[in-house]
Amino acid sequence: MGTNAWILDGQNSTESLKRTSIRQLPVLGDHDVLVQMHAASLNHRDVAIAEALHGLSLEKPVISTSDGSGIVHATGAKAKTFKPGVKILTGLGHGTDGALCTYGIFHETALVVMPEGLSFVEASMLPCAGLTAWNALFGLRGLKGIKEGDVVLVQGTGGVSVLAMQFALAVGAIIIATTSSESKAQKLTSLGAHHVLNYKTNPNWGETAKGVHVVVDVGGLATIGQSLESVRPEGVISVTGLLGDLPGAAQTATLLGCLVNACVARGVVLGSREQFEEMNQFMEEKGVKPVVDERVFGFEVREAYGYMMGQGHFSKVCIQIQ
Numbered sequence: 263m264g265t266n267a268w269i270l271d272g273q274n275s276t277e278s279l280k281r282t283s284i285r286q287l288p289v290l291g292d293h294d295v296l297v298q299m300h301a302a303s304l305n306h307r308d309v310a311i312a313e314a315l316h317g318l319s320l321e322k323p324v325i326s327t328s329d330g331s332g333i334v335h336a337t338g339a340k341a342k343t344f345k346p347g348v349k350i351l352t353g354l355g356h357g358t359d360g361a362l363c364t365y366g367i368f369h370e371t372a373l374v375v376m377p378e379g380l381s382f383v384e385a386s387m388l389p390c391a392g393l394t395a396w397n398a399l400f401g402l403r404g405l406k407g408i409k410e411g412d413v414v415l416v417q418g419t420g421g422v423s424v425l426a427m428q429f430a431l432a433v434g435a436i437i438i439a440t441t442s443s444e445s446k447a448q449k450l451t452s453l454g455a456h457h458v459l460n461y462k463t464n465p466n467w468g469e470t471a472k473g474v475h476v477v478v479d480v481g482g483l484a485t486i487g488q489s490l491e492s493v494r495p496e497g498v499i500s501v502t503g504l505l506g507d508l509p510g511a512a513q514t515a516t517l518l519g520c521l522v523n524a525c526v527a528r529g530v531v532l533g534s535r536e537q538f539e540e541m542n543q544f545m546e547e548k549g550v551k552p553v554v555d556e557r558v559f560g561f562e563v564r565e566a567y568g569y570m571m572g573q574g575h576f577s578k579v580c581i582q583i584q
Contacts, residue, residue, distance in 0.1 A: 263287045267363035268563045271323040273314035276564045276571075279326060287367050292340035294367050297350060300382035302330040302361040303421070304570050304579045305390045306505060311356050312567065316504065318356055326563065328354045329389040330361025330583075331382040334373075341370045349376040353389025353532070361386075362563060364583060374535065377542040384552045387578040388541070390532060391421030392552065396541040397533035398422070398478045398500035399429055402526070410434030412475040415492055417461075417485055419446045421578040422502055424553050426478045427455060429541075432548040438471045438492075449576055453553065461488075468492040480505050486519075486527075495524040502530045553577045560584060 267285045272278035290296055308327050311318045334348045344350060350373045354360050359367075376385045399414070400407030408414060414430040415438045416423040427437050431454045439455040441447050442462040450458050459467040468491025477489045480503035489499045520527050533541075544550070555575040559566040561584055570579040 263365065265363045265365040266561075267325045268327075268561075269323050270312060270320065270326040273312060273320050275313050276567045278312060279564050279567065281561075281563070285325070285363070287365060290336065290338050290367060291369075292338045293370050294338040295334055295341055295344055295350075295370050295373060296336040297332040297352070297366050297368060297373070298335045299330050299332040299361055299363055299366055299583045301332075301386040301583060302327045302581045303383075303387040303391070304566060304581070305329060306420075306503070307356065307390070308360075309567065309571060321357060324357065325359040325361070325363050325366065327360040327362045327581075328356070329386055329391075330366075331376055331386040332366075332583075335365065337370070343370045344373060344375075349382075349385075350374065351376050351385055351389050353393070362581070362583070371535075374538050374542070377545045379546065379549070380551060383554055383558055383580045383582060386580055387421050387425070387552050387554065389538075391578060392425050392541060393533040393538050394502050394530055395422045395426035395429060395478065396544075397537055398426055398502055398530045399476060400540075401530065401533055401537055402498060402500075402528060408433060408435050408476055411436065413438065413473060413494075415440070415471055415474045415477045415489075417478065417480045417489075418505070419443075419450065419576050420480060420503075420505070422480055423478060424453070424577040427453065428550050428553065429544070430476075432544070432550050435475075438474065440467055446576060466491070476500065478502060490519040490523050490525070490527075493523055493525045497523075497525045499525060499527040500530045501527060554580050558582060 266283045414435045437455045438457045439450045440461045447458040468488030471492040473494045474492045477499045479489045482504040559581045
């Protein structure tokens, strides 16, 4: 069986993305699931792989993009988790065939049932961005996560930050958000952010935000210094990304910052299957619907990648698969 797919056959940015309608699928293994894909979302990791950033190499051509949603079409003889007709999500590691295809074969352990009440496009942004945001807020062992009245700071308007804001608002937390864009600040406010700080005009935004229970840090070296300024004693900084540039040595923080500020700093890389299922249940119970960028692409994948690389999007860039 063949599939219509976008193949990444090198690491020369979008020039390495090639569309094919003759990609042959392997024989369905005992624990494999054949999925008809309906949507995918782009992550910064997908761009990083295409541009050979952060040491991410590509040893062979693969179907691009890790996160997607679809419907189970058929299952292997010993696959017990899913039945045909079930709506699913998948999030895959780099170096394996991804989600930008009309049909894909995945091991059943790579799939999770899609939350009810969401479109395929909305759901496609959950495997990486959603799970990372959930883990950042609720995933630290020994703590129960955020609660009503806690102060949560999210940085920027990417998928992780916007979803973390939505999850935090659903439990009654107070939201401080940062951005450098007035139009994006208005969007954050319309979604429920209580305070929005412009990190360009207020470079000491951490001091302004002082007293935060949980910081969702997406910038890494460029933001961790201000995150330490903002967090309260016994607060938590969840470091989820490396999106910021390092403007100077003055921004560089060390683990001693946790001692000085009496806080916890933790690295968050996605989360467990159990956390994924907890997040999906929470979304169904609270009626949380992910915010997608107003521009949703068809199967024009190079254009979608370019749009994301331009950094003008809000939340997630998503692709409908036809």
